[in-house]
Every structure is written in C-alpha cells, then in structure tokens.
Amino acid sequence: MIEFRGVSKTYPGSLHPVVNDLSFEILDGEICVLVGPSGCGKTTSMRMINRLIEPSEGEILIDGEPNTAMSGTKLRRHIGYAIQQIGLFPHRTIADNIATVPQLLDWDKIRIERRVDELLQLVGLDPAQYRGRYPAELSGGQQQRVGVARAMAADPPIMLMDEPFGAVDPITRNRLQDEFLRIQEEINKTIVFVTHDIDEAIKMGDKLAILKEGGVLAQYDTPEKILAAPNSEFVSSFVGADRVLKRLSLLRVSDMELDSTNGDGDDLPRISERTNLKDALSELIGAGAERGVVVSNGDGARGTLSIETIRRLSHQAEAEQRYE
Amino acid sequence: MSSLVASLALQNLGPKVLDWNWISRNFSHEIIPAIIGHIYLSFVSVTIALVISLPTGIIVSRYRKAYPPVTFITGLLFSIPSLAFFALLVTVPGVGLGPRAVIIALVAYSLLVLIRNVVAGMDSVPEETKDAARGMGLTSRQILFKVELPLALPVIVAGIRIATVTIIGIATIGAYISGGGLGELIFTGISRNFPTRIIVGAVLATLLAVLADLSLLAIERYLRPWARTRRT
C-alpha cells in the first residue's frame, strides 16, 4: 500500500506549490491513475514516491513505512519506473537495457537471460529478433514497450508508469492497454499510472486521482463513481459531457440481466456478449432497432437487450449517486 | 600523402635534394630513433594531458561556473607561440633543455581541446537517459561510469584525435630545445643545408599524424557500435 499524507511540493525559487496537500491511499494490486491537465503535477507526485523528488511537506508511506526509511537508490531498485521520456540507454542493447536492475541486484546470468526473453515476449517483441538490437533501431512505440519491460524486470511489487503509451498511435495504444490489463490480471502489481488522457484513465484505472492546476486533488474514486457523480465543475468538465456514455463503456453486455428472446430474434441485430454497453448502444441505434439479440461465443442466443434497459440503468445510477 | 609525392618529384632534381644513399645509411641509427622519440614525446604528452583533462572536464561539466575560467586559462596557454613557449620553459629552474620542457608545453597545448571535448561529451548524454538511470537505482558513481562516460567516450576520443595531430606537429619544434624526435632531422638539415634530412623529417611527421588520426578514428567508430548499426 502506498499512502500520501499531506504531501506538498514547492520547487526552489517558486512561490506556488505544484503539488498541494495530497492525501490518498493506493491499495495493493490496484492500478491508480493520476490524471489531469498538463502541468498539474502528475509527474512530480509520482517521482516523490521513489524519492527522485523530495516533498517539501508531508510524507509518503509504503506498506506503513515512510519511504525515507531506506536509501533512495535501494528504494528505487525495488520500485519499477518507466519514465515519461522513455530514456533507454542508447549504448546498450535491448537485452542489456532490460537487464539493468537485475544486474544491479546481482542476479546470475542465466536467470537474467531467461527473464529478458520472457519480458520481451510479454510486451510483444520477438526475443530472437530484438534482444541484440540497439534502441536507435526500434520505433518509438517499440522503445516504449522496452521501457515498460525494463521497469518490470526485477519483478518489483510497485510500478510507476509515466504516460507509458504516450508515443504510440491510437490503435497500437489500445492493444497495449488491453495487453497490459491482461498482464496485470496475472501479476497483480500495485501500479501508479500517469496519463492526461481521461479515456485511458477510465480504461486502466481501478481508482482515479484527478488533479487540477496547482496539484490539488479534485476527486479520488473509482471510475464508475467519478463518472456517475463528478464532485465539481472541474471534474465534470474534465471527464467530458459524454460521461454517461463513458460509464456505459465500463460495463459489458454479459454483466446485464437480459430479456428472454420470445422466439422473434431472427430480424434483430446481433450483439456479442463481450461488447461493452456503449458499443452495444451504438450498434442498436445504428441498426435502427429497439432491441438486439445477445449471442455468446458459440453463436448461441443468450437473450435480448433493449435500449430501454440501458437507458433505465444509466438514469438510475445518476439518480442514486445524486441523492446518495 | 601529397608531401610524399612532392618528395618523389624532387628526387629528379638531383642527389642533393633527396639523397637516398644517406637515407639507407642512416635509417637504423638516426631515422628510426627519431621516429621512436617523436612517438614517445607525443604519446606521453597526450597521456598526461588526458589524465589532467578527464577529471577536470567531468568536474567542470558538473560545476558550470568553473567552465569559463578553465577555458580562459587553457585558451591562454594555447595561444602562446610555440617557439616562445619552449624558450621560456627552458629558463624555468628544474626544467631546462630536453624532452621535459617539450612535454610540458605539449601538455599545455592539448588541455583546451581535451577539456572542451570532455565537457561536450558529458553534455551530449541525454538528460532522460541519466534520469532513467537514477530512477532505476543506479548510484551517481554507477551513472558516471556505466552511462555518462561510455556515451561521452566517442566525443572524448574525437578530442584526443585533434590533440594528437596537433601535438605531433608542434613536437617537431621541440628539437629546437633538444627535445629529440623528427624535429631533430629537420633542424640539423636546416643548419647543415642538407634538404634530405628536412624532407625525411617532414614526411615522416606528416605520415605519423595521418596514421595516428586514422587509428583514433577507427577507435572512435569502434566505441560507438550503437550508431554504426542501421535502422531496419
């Protein structure tokens, strides 16, 4: 668990803090996304966790211990960090880049080699083809993946990832996000993830910490709660006017209670049960239908889903949150 | 190369300009020792200069305020006319005539170029590379030896190239104060009005400079395998 306790940071020579009285907890195994407009102090907040930056006030606890309990270098070897600018070592091969922390921790050679190949596989780069290359021989997106692999190398329980998918096109980014979420299911790390893209935040985060100008925490909660009930003008405009639709994108058709088919499903549009509600709604509207037949993988009809059901669900959640 | 061609052309003007007999007679006991002496002067000077410049450059690249005064002093040394510098050093007690004075002057001349290149090399290391290194828990020492110096090395070697070529040239003048080396052939050639010595000294000094330059260039390339490989 990572706990921010009244953390503030004012850079020397500056009058105003860039991070202001930050207090919140990140639970083990969760992805906490720090999100907010450019310059709101996301990177600064993140770098105070592994003490690349020391807070001016307050403290950060890791598993109940202040992070100042051990030396900065020792702390950093046990926290994976993928920096915003990637920062691969140009003079070292991809394999050596990934092996950086395991080498510092004196792993034996064979174990390092095995780990490097495993990680390259994990981030979707063929080890045989890429391990011996230099960073200059990789595309920006491939470098970014190596940066993520390097951060994961020594299997640290905590990972800090500063806009790790910033340098890739939307399609690849989407794929990397999916891959990363799949990996996280297996490895269950405590992850602090920085982005300024609210859609990425909603998709990746178990919790969102929305920061505003001056490094003030505007809201800290699950994406569902934040989308249903933004606590301020700032949050509601930051998450966007389409927040109801965004919330639908968090739910899957398979999570819904479906109506029975009544045997009239032949001329209705078909929806895979793995689609999210937002896409399902879009398909229904596009097909000009009130209802659609939900099918599972094996093409078996599971029931029907109506626009009315989705509408009721959205409205209900809004109302609940409002009067909570 | 061109001076070699020129000397071959001069040969046709008669035995007085390029006396091949003299060359073969004195090859082992005069020419070879002169070459060795020249290499010794240059090598020792560059090595000493490097030992001074490397730490100085690293410190200066960290404490930027020290850079202008260091450039000023080394620039001043660099601008002293070589003949005057040699003559001056001879008068210093404990130095006197001989290779010692020559080496001191050659070291002084190389400092500017070497320190500048060390600083440029350190500056060429991308900020985010150092940042990533720190973020992964490398100590300042590890960052210096595993990240900064390897990345700065090609630029530093480029500086060594320039310094070496310059030194091999200036070292010939060192013979004026009995420093030895190829300059000795040239100076005695002048005083005895014997062109063969002058030509041999000049050609060999040039050849030496070219060879040193090419081998250091090869080293520079070798040290930068990551830039040699091509994008695919």
Ligand SMILES: Nc1ncnc2c1ncn2[C@@H]1O[C@H](COP(=O)(O)OP(=O)(O)OP(=O)(O)O)[C@@H](O)[C@H]1O
């Ligand atoms: N080393 C520094 N010295 C002084 N000011 C700094 C320093 N680093 C950052 N700042 C300032 O602190 C503020 C927050 O910076 P930070 O990098 O944390 O923002 P960010 O939220 O990560 O922004 P972005 O989304 O653009 O990466 C900015 O106004 C920035 O100019």
Ligand SMILES: [Mg+2]
């Ligand atoms: Mg940032």
